[in-house]
Amino acid sequence: AQRVTQPEKLLSVFKGAPVELKCNYSYSGSPELFWYVQYSRQRLQLLLRHISRESIKGFTADLNKGETSFHLKKPFAQEEDSAMYYCALDNTDKLIFGTGTRLQVFP
């Protein structure tokens, strides 16, 4: 079955520390993976997708098919990165989301 797993509900770091939000997936085909973010009182929005291999707001994510992972990383966290982060898998035109990880960045 297609599934996305985010093992951490909460990740707390201090400003300037590195961040890694974990995402593992289960998918029988060639996956299209995304990270969505929801800042406080804002709507869910796309942060990045693996196919574009871009860095957004300093975040990167590399698809590792061997480990079936798509972890989100940032070398130096900022307070404004505090938000809810969802990993998502495109499953034939619909998204399957993980349960999300709340990132708290303390000053």
Added chain:
Amino acid sequence: DTGVSQDPRHKITKRGQNVTFRCDPISEHNRLYWYRQTLGQGPEFLTYFQNEAQLEKSRLLSDRFSAERPKGSFSTLEIQRTEQGDSAMYLCASSPRTAYSYEQYFGPGTRLTVT
């Protein structure tokens, strides 16, 4: 604001009542999606439309749920005979869904509380 809009933003209803939600997608987006999100969970897919055609419905969508997109523009999601388990945030998203764009743009959601 030219983003996806949803109405109402909040709805409180008594068990057994019918409710209807509306979603206005970004204009010219041919794909429209409905998701449901409960506390502590990520959004779960319910159904989606390509223009006015409903292409897929999740097994989560019981017979009490019906969605329409009559002219390929706005969409409505109706829940009949609401139950307390229907309490959730209902999210709408739209997408141009071209060969080069997979991004789904989400609305603010409609929070349903069934008492």
